[in-house]
Structures are given as structure tokens and as C-alpha cells.
Amino acid sequence: MIGGIAGVLLALIGMVEAFSQRDIINNLISMGHTLLLLVAVFFGYLAAKRTTRAELLWILVNSLISGLIVGGLVALLVIVGSLINLRKVFVNAMPLLYELLTFKQGTQVGVFLLLLAGAMSGVLAGLFFISPQIIRRMLIMPLTGIIGAGVLQDMLRPTFALWGPLAIINEWLYTANGLTLNGAIGLFILIAAVSLFWAKRGSSIKTGVRHLPPKGQHILKITSLLILIFILLVLPQILGLFLSEVLTIVGLYVLLGLGLNIVVGFAGLLDLGYVAFFAIGAYTMAILTSPELAFFNLSFWGALPFAIIMGVISGVILGVPVLKMRGDYLAIATLGFGEIIRILVLSDFLRPWLGGAQGVGKIPKASVGGFEFAGPPQIYYLILAGCFLVAFISWRLRDSRLGRAWMAVREDEDVAQALGVNLVATKLLAFATGAAFSALSGAIFASKLSSVYPHSFNVMISINIICLIIVGGMGSIPGVIVGSIALVGLPELLREFAEYRLLVYGAALVAMMLLKPEGLWPSEIRRRELHGDELVETKQASRDEAPASGQ
Amino acid sequence: MAILTANKATKRFGGLVAVDELDLEIQENSIHSIIGPNGAGKTTFFNCVTGFYRPEVGEIFFNNHSLVGLLPDQIVRLGIARTYQNIRLFPNLTAMENILVGLHSHLKAGFFGIVLELPATRQEEKIAVEEARRLLRFVNLAGKGDFLAKNLPYGDQRRLEIGRALAARPKLLLLDEPTAGMNPRETQEMMDFIQHLRDALGITILLIEHQMRVVMGISEIVTVLDYGKKISEGTPAVIQKDPKVIEAYLGRGSAIEAHGA
Numbered sequence: 001m002i003g004g005i006a007g008v009l010l011a012l013i014g015m016v017e018a019f020s021q022r023d024i025i026n027n028l029i030s031m032g033h034t035l036l037l038l039v040a041v042f043f044g045y046l047a048a049k050r051t052t053r054a055e056l057l058w059i060l061v062n063s064l065i066s067g068l069i070v071g072g073l074v075a076l077l078v079i080v081g082s083l084i085n086l087r088k089v090f091v092n093a094m095p096l097l098y099e100l101l102t103f104k105q106g107t108q109v110g111v112f113l114l115l116l117a118g119a120m121s122g123v124l125a126g127l128f129f130i131s132p133q134i135i136r137r138m139l140i141m142p143l144t145g146i147i148g149a150g151v152l153q154d155m156l157r158p159t160f161a162l163w164g165p166l167a168i169i170n171e172w173l174y175t176a177n178g179l180t181l182n183g184a185i186g187l188f189i190l191i192a193a194v195s196l197f198w199a200k201r202g203s204s205i206k207t208g209v210r211h212l213p214p215k216g217q218h219i220l221k222i223t224s225l226l227i228l229i230f231i232l233l234v235l236p237q238i239l240g241l242f243l244s245e246v247l248t249i250v251g252l253y254v255l256l257g258l259g260l261n262i263v264v265g266f267a268g269l270l271d272l273g274y275v276a277f278f279a280i281g282a283y284t285m286a287i288l289t290s291p292e293l294a295f296f297n298l299s300f301w302g303a304l305p306f307a308i309i310m311g312v313i314s315g316v317i318l319g320v321p322v323l324k325m326r327g328d329y330l331a332i333a334t335l336g337f338g339e340i341i342r343i344l345v346l347s348d349f350l351r352p353w354l355g356g357a358q359g360v361g362k363i364p365k366a367s368v369g370g371f372e373f374a375g376p377p378q379i380y381y382l383i384l385a386g387c388f389l390v391a392f393i394s395w396r397l398r399d400s401r402l403g404r405a406w407m408a409v410r411e412d413e414d415v416a417q418a419l420g421v422n423l424v425a426t427k428l429l430a431f432a433t434g435a436a437f438s439a440l441s442g443a444i445f446a447s448k449l450s451s452v453y454p455h456s457f458n459v460m461i462s463i464n465i466i467c468l469i470i471v472g473g474m475g476s477i478p479g480v481i482v483g484s485i486a487l488v489g490l491p492e493l494l495r496e497f498a499e500y501r502l503l504v505y506g507a508a509l510v511a512m513m514l515l516k517p518e519g520l521w522p523s524e525i526r527r528r529e530l531h532g533d534e535l536v537e538t539k540q541a542s543r544d545e546a547p548a549s550g551q
Numbered sequence: 552m553a554i555l556t557a558n559k560a561t562k563r564f565g566g567l568v569a570v571d572e573l574d575l576e577i578q579e580n581s582i583h584s585i586i587g588p589n590g591a592g593k594t595t596f597f598n599c600v601t602g603f604y605r606p607e608v609g610e611i612f613f614n615n616h617s618l619v620g621l622l623p624d625q626i627v628r629l630g631i632a633r634t635y636q637n638i639r640l641f642p643n644l645t646a647m648e649n650i651l652v653g654l655h656s657h658l659k660a661g662f663f664g665i666v667l668e669l670p671a672t673r674q675e676e677k678i679a680v681e682e683a684r685r686l687l688r689f690v691n692l693a694g695k696g697d698f699l700a701k702n703l704p705y706g707d708q709r710r711l712e713i714g715r716a717l718a719a720r721p722k723l724l725l726l727d728e729p730t731a732g733m734n735p736r737e738t739q740e741m742m743d744f745i746q747h748l749r750d751a752l753g754i755t756i757l758l759i760e761h762q763m764r765v766v767m768g769i770s771e772i773v774t775v776l777d778y779g780k781k782i783s784e785g786t787p788a789v790i791q792k793d794p795k796v797i798e799a800y801l802g803r804g805s806a807i808e809a810h811g812a
Contacts, residue, residue, distance in 0.1 A: 417623040418602075429662065
């Protein structure tokens, strides 16, 4: 039922339509259809999982029914749509949509096809549920790969085309609008083979690595780290202008995320006005460097320390009045702070200094020696360096006396204080450190755009950052990076998503809370905390029994 | 010599007088119990000593230092640590980290020392971890240091909380119902442990307790509170015969148990 409604909703809001402009496999299946099929498959799988009786038949029947319901409801939409004009309410319910939904076969055949497709995907999901692990893996990995390759074709194609040998693969894999059929089959087999190999050999390789002497392991770690750094360094050269731009945006969000991670993830102070510090960093950079305002005309490097110091100062200024607030009250107060800064910047009163709604322009680019961080591929390096620095500082702080004090405050403020944690100093330090990282991000942002405008600093940015921290994993440093890629990078890549960005955010947050509340890449402790419970409990159970039997 | 002295300490909540002109002297190196019916003001007095509450009237001195008006983090630095009636560990930190937080006031590392990992910081952290390990062993939690505090069994959590309080290197340890919810065997172990704390570490212990067996078994002095007032004080033997105490407890069965103990 819910699946069907979800399917209908997706169709009605126009997502299917927008997505179907992009074929995953040329002329065979589009992204819109894939989305609907995935809904049917997902609910078929869920139904199979929920089935209480163990007989295979029941599982299959259940998943069939749920697939059928999804197909049926979408079919119902088509029938209703052909009888009544739904466009008055749902702008997207236009003839094109019905054509898509019925596979261009007219209403009657289309409805039948829809039911069939729903039922088929339901049964497939059921079969998938009862099939052994290895087959599941061999199916799911290549399918994900194909969908990924289809969805990301706009990025992958130009990248491939740049390189001689890869261009041939490119020709074979893609046509103008999607994967070729041959390419898709080839990709399927390739990924299936790789995943089969990994399933067979992966564990032995892993144990092999674990059995290496500590020195060998150390070397392995360092080499993989070096390879990673090397990849990160050459990335903008390979990826071209557009992808480098996306990378710089992701990088700026990583900087912001790492800063807020200290405030929210470590110290547990929910700050919804975090964008204010980003704005303060950007505007400090603008005021100090822009010849338009002609106050100081410093260089980027000359202004950067001031931007960060301004961040620290404003962090403390925000921190002092909200020291005694907790939870919801703190969130509301910080939200207000964020808006105050934005409105101040917009105000006519401060216009001579901050440029008002027109913003400040002509902010110079940063340069080192003769190298100018002009376009995205160059600024990328600046941001990468910033990310490394900030990640390093976060990581050092986390494992220290201060990091522990932050976490103690997060867990129980009163007890932390009774153990000697100075609440004022600890909270202000968290606010100031987070604000400094954010101001750094803002300063680079200003230099990247060469201009700053008040509307770049709305509350949505704060919310984005909170979302990416939650999705990545609260208090986890790699989680911030994963979250930024997932919530900032992917929507930039999938231009179809742009309109539905908030919808996807909401859905992603709800799904995360239900399925993986500790985040995509939880911090070490969190991982032990939520998914390691069973393990720990069994260990404890056996230990509890031991003294009892000894009595 | 008295390590802690309360002088007409009074704490009111609106019209309710939770602690009423309480005079109390805790002798150094003693095990001193505070008992009394529920709502007698025992925990409120603890909160006054540790700085959670500020008494409106009266004074509390610790080694001739006035505690009134100090913040909890200043008081713990003077050498008073406590545990809580309902265990209040940091649930999402490991046992080890809980104890390291307890050591917080004895560490000095600052922001730049940590980020640059100066030799002094590194050395300090190494010593702190060693001390935390030693404390884990002391409270009989060796090998469980990497467990999250909330995943530990109840008895372990009680002992971890004491370990965390000990990490602050207190001269006076306030224990709020350390044996609550324990079976007789665990209770006996806890009693031995408290005795050991005093004998081995020379820590003065002030405890709130409901189990008369514990109170009568280990305390040297017992103070009885009722409605925020001290109604009796003395050795366990004296307390058990005091008619006022029996009256305060009358009908609760505890008086009968007290006679039996």
C-alpha cells in the first residue's frame, strides 16, 4: 500500500518524468522507470522479510502481492488520469507522464503492463530474498553498478573521452543518451565476476593482511594513504572543470562540517546558526581585500588570519549568552543569531561597509609564488590543504583531554562539571574552534567567487551542514566527508535532483534514523555502541554466568 | 580533626525546607553514614556540598575552605568527589574514557599543546592512560576498559562510577546509596570495597545508605536526618537504641531490621 502511494506520489510530483529524460540503458529503460521498479522491488523485499511463515510459497506470494499493489496503484493513477483531468491539482500529471507510465502502449495494454511489471518485480524481490548470500551479492553489486554508471553518465563520459584508451571503452559503453545494451551486459558480467572473486577470496586476503607483521601492516597503511593522497592531488587534472567545481563545493562543506562536528558532534551543542560564521569569514575577507570598498586592500594571505580571528571572536560572542542554554533552547537562540548576521549584512545601515544586497565584488584570488588559485581546479588544492589541516586538528583534539571534556559535556553536563570540567571554558572553546573552521571556509569561499552576497548565507546552509553530519555519523571525522559527498556532491552531479533536493534530504534523514541511526561512517565508539551491542551482550552474558556457576 | 563541617546549612525549595539548619562534622579518615526516611534531605545535602545547590543560610567548610558559592568544578579540585543515587556515567564513552574524564582536573594540556602534540602533552597523556588502567584494575574492571559504559552490567557500572570519582584524587568521597539494587553477595563485596578504600587510600567516606546491614556494618558514625533536621547522631550501637530514630522509621520495617542487625 505505502509502496503504491509512494510510486504514485513520485509520478505525480514529476520525479519520474524528470528522471526519464535520462536513459540508463539506451532506449530500453530510463531512470524514471528504474525508480518505480525499485519501489516495487523494495516493498516486495520488505513483504518477503515480514512474512512470518517460512514456506517459500508464502514468501513469494506475499512479495508478489506487494509488487502487484505498487503496480496496481500506479495503474489506477493512469486510469483515473485518463478519465478525469488531474492537472488542476497536480501540475505534473500531464499526458506525457501517462505515456511514460504505460510504456507508450495506450491505457489498456499499459495498465496490464504496469500490473505485470509490479508483480514481476515483487516476485523477483521475493526470489532475491530466498536466494543465497552469494547470488544476492552477485546480483546487487552489478545492478548498482549499472544504475550508477547510467545515472552518472554525464560525469563519466567526458572524463573517459579525455583519455586515449578509455575513449574506446567510452564508445562501447555509452551512446548519446545512456548505456548501450552491450555495454550494460558487459558491465554486469564484469562486476559480477569481481564480486564473486571478492566473495571467494576476500576473506582470505583480509586475514592475510591481518597476519602480516606489524611492520608490514604499517607499510601497507602508509602506501594506501600515499595512493589516496596522490589520487586526491591529480583528481582535478583528470576530472575537468565541472567536476572540479563540484569537488570544491564538497570541500567547502567538508570544512564547514568538520567545524560544526566539533560543536554538535563532540560537545553536543546544537547550533542552527552556524552559517553566521561562514558569512563572517567571507565578509571579513571581502572587507579586508576588496578594492571596491578600498579599506585595506590586503592580499588573501594577509586577510586570512583576520578572518579566522574574527570567526573565533564571533564564536565566543555567540557562546557567552547561550552558555546556560541546553537542547532546544540553544538551537532556537543560535538560529536567531544566524539570521541576525544575515539581516545585518543586508541592512542599508551597514551598506557603506558591507555592500548591502549588492554584496562586495572584486575580491582577489589567492596565490602562492607565481601560482594563482584562479579556477576551480586550482582552488581545489587550497581547499584540500584546508581540509587536511582541519581534519588533522579535529582528530588530535578528539583524542585529547579537551575532546574528552567536550564529549563528557555532551553526555552529562552536570556530572562533567562535578568532575572538574570548566563548563564556560569548554563550551566557548567548542564554539570558537567550530567558528574558526567555518570562517576559514567562508574566506576561501569569498576568494573563490571573487564576490560575496548576503543571500549566499541563508539558514539552509546551516541545515545542510547538520544533515550531512547526521547522515555521515555524529562526531565522526570521516563521516563528515562521506556525508558531504552524499548530500552535497551527489545532488550537484544529478541535475534532475536539484528540484527535489529538499525532498531527498528529508527522505534520506528519515531513512537514516530508521535504518542506520549511527550514520554512514560512524565514529569508532559509535560503531561499537549501536551495532556491536549483540556481540558485547553475548560476551557479557557468558561472563555473568561464570561467577553464578561458581557459587 | 574534622575534614568537613556544616554550620547551620539550610536549603529551601520554595516553601519546603529540604535541609534545615544542619550542623555536621565529618572526622578525617572516618566512614560516616547519613540515613533517614525518603525525602529527609540527604541527597540535597550532598548537592550542597558538591556545589550543585547553594545553601541559602549557613556555611560548609572543607579543610577550612568555605564551599558556599563555589562551582562544582572548583569543589572537585579541592578534593571532594561523589557518585550518584541513580548511576550517572557517560553512557556513550568507554569505561576507560569515563575514568580519563575523572582525571580531567589533574591534566593541563592546552589547545595548542594538543594540536602540535608537544612532548609535555604526550607524556602527560601517557601517564594519564596508565593511571586510568591502574584505576580500572583497582575497581576490578580490568579488561573491560573498552566497553561502552552503558553496556556494562549494573554492578560494574557502580564500581566504574566510584573509579571515576577516585580518578579525581579526592580526600573526601561522597557515595550516594552505593549498594542500591544489589543482591546480598554484591552488597558484601561493596562493603569490603568501601572499607578497603578508606584503609588503603586513606580517603574519608561519607555515605547515604538505606540498607541497615551496610550502615551498621561499616560506619563509625551515623547521622540520622528527618525532614531536613538532624534528629540523632552517634555510633551504630547508640543510634539503634535511640527512640527518636525508631519513631522516625516507625512502620517502615527498617526500625525492626535495625534492631535485628
